[in-house]
Amino acid sequence: MPFHEKSAWIMTTALLGTSGMYFAVIVSLSNKLGQLAPPLLPLIVIYTVALIVIAVVGHLLIALFSPKDANAPLDERERLIHQRAGHWSGLVIGAGVIFSLALYLFTYNGHLLFYAVFASLIVSTIVEYACQIVLYRTR
Template sequence: MSFHEKSAWAMALIMVAGILYYFSVVADMSAGLDQLAPPVLPVVVAYIVVIVVLSIIGHVLIAISKPSEANDMMDERDKLIAARAGNISGVILGIGVIAALGNYLFNYDGNLLFHTAFGALMMSQLAEYAARIVYYRGGF
């Protein structure tokens, strides 16, 4: 397994943990309200910090496990996999944002718009890493 594939696995797991964290906090905040909780800057910042810190730790551990691969440049296969996965990610982001905006046109709920658009961003990143894993595993 190459460094880039290990990185995709680590980032996919980190994204899942971040998504679960963020939406569990939003669900807990919303439980006491009669509506969806508004976006709160400290929660968004905490999400970003958690993702960044876990990413650094994960990549350091991957680099320590096999230092000879840590500085490997992307070859043609890696670049093609990254490009295809990025295309899938972009489509998912676009669909998610359009869905969020469409929902807003009917409900006029800015809180839902924010959380849906932010969720679309999270899901697009997760989809990119998942696609990379599938392409690496599938022998693309």
């Protein structure tokens, strides 16, 4: 498995894990409050730090097992894979932002707008890494 595919697996797993936990906390808080919980800076900081730590440790581990591959730039096929995955990711975030804006126009709920845009960003990034994995395995 090429280094960049391993990297995509790490990022997909890290994003799914940390984002799942983040939104689970938001749902739990919202249930306690009886309304949608506001976005909390400390929670976002914890989420971001956890994601960075998992990504750095994960990449260090795979780089230790294949140091030569870790330093190698993307080759021509890998560049195309990343471009195509980025294309799909761009479509997803575009659709997510449009959906979020429409949601705001119907609800005028700023908290919901924040979560919708944040979720769009996360989903588009997951789609990018997932597309990379699929393309690495099928093309």
